[in-house]
Amino acid sequence: MALTIREVTERYALLRELKPHTIALYAMLWDRFERFLGRPATVLDFDDLLVSRYLRWRAETPGWRGRLPSAASVRKDRVMIAAVWTYAARKRWAGEFPELPKIRVPKRLPVGRAYTAADVSQLIRTAKKRIGKVGGLPAKWWWSTLIYCAVCSGERYSALTALRWDQVDLERRRVIFLGSTRKGATRDIERGITPQLAEMMAEHRRGPDDLVWPWDRRTRSQWASLKVLCDSAGVRYRGFHGLRRTAASYAALVGGTAAATALLDHMDPTLQRVYVDPEICPTDQGGIMSLPPLDLDEPPPQPEPPDVLRFRSPEDPAA
Numbered sequence: 001m002a003l004t005i006r007e008v009t010e011r012y013a014l015l016r017e018l019k020p021h022t023i024a025l026y027a028m029l030w031d032r033f034e035r036f037l038g039r040p041a042t043v044l045d046f047d048d049l050l051v052s053r054y055l056r057w058r059a060e061t062p063g064w065r066g067r068l069p070s071a072a073s074v075r076k077d078r079v080m081i082a083a084v085w086t087y088a089a090r091k092r093w094a095g096e097f098p099e100l101p102k103i104r105v106p107k108r109l110p111v112g113r114a115y116t117a118a119d120v121s122q123l124i125r126t127a128k129k130r131i132g133k134v135g136g137l138p139a140k141w142w143w144s145t146l147i148y149c150a151v152c153s154g155e156r157y158s159a160l161t162a163l164r165w166d167q168v169d170l171e172r173r174r175v176i177f178l179g180s181t182r183k184g185a186t187r188d189i190e191r192g193i194t195p196q197l198a199e200m201m202a203e204h205r206r207g208p209d210d211l212v213w214p215w216d217r218r219t220r221s222q223w224a225s226l227k228v229l230c231d232s233a234g235v236r237y238r239g240f241h242g243l244r245r246t247a248a249s250y251a252a253l254v255g256g257t258a259a260a261t262a263l264l265d266h267m268d269p270t271l272q273r274v275y276v277d278p279e280i281c282p283t284d285q286g287g288i289m290s291l292p293p294l295d296l297d298e299p300p301p302q303p304e305p306p307d308v309l310r311f312r313s314p315e316d317p318a319a
Helices: 005-016 020-037 048-060 071-090 117-127 139-153 195-202 221-233 241-264 271-275
Strands: 174-177 189-192
Touching: 005 020, 005 071, 020 048, 020 071, 048 071, 117 139, 117 221, 117 241, 139 174, 139 189, 139 195, 139 241, 241 271
Parallel strands: none
Antiparallel strands: 174 189
16 A cells, blocks of 8 residues: 555654654645645655646645735745655655656845834834733843844844853853754854843843743744734834844845855855845845946037147148
């Protein structure tokens, strides 16, 4: 009996050490694939024509809020299917390796998706007025210091909320984010913070094993809480990742894309397009825009030089 695609995915996820979020994305992918098939999927369904038809169906079927999925979403399905399919083919559970049509995703111009420095200042001022507690700590301290540290370090929310006090040196004004808590689990990084933030954080410094920003409320409700904070501050909501884009944009403004790349510890060559907000750090919009104004008017006629300065040949009657 052929293995189901979900059984193959379980083995693939274990061997590749996939994160829970990625495993959840695969579960949603197979839900869609089986809805297309009208039955449970097995490795026998790893067929070029069948999967190609699914990808076309995916592109033409409205999803969330009745909207068609973007080309990027369809391409993501293609990449995820091909990864598990290739694994199954290597194990000889699938009869062939994938050969699927390419899905082109148009590159869009960068748009403003970062908080400005004025936005961040307003968010922190508003956060300092919050009442109640988060994780046993004053909510005003929790939110104001978390936002401030996010724009200083450029780190993701997941790494920030995994930070423990033994990774914070307030005297040197440095924090260390462990590779095990960062996306991709690549390596540890050290980032600086401002004296102002170090002073704010010192108000509630605790034991070395304690989380700096523990969250004791409903999972993923942090985003809703941040949106409420943005609404109260009169700031456009851009999510936690908007704070990461803020850090990248101001780093690029000072030191170019190389500085932003170093701050974010990012290997993606498209960082300029994805992370740097052109409203904060304007980018070249195609060489012609960097040309100085061209003078296209005809030059005025030059006056004749005075007679005393004119050269006259011996044959010149006026000589």
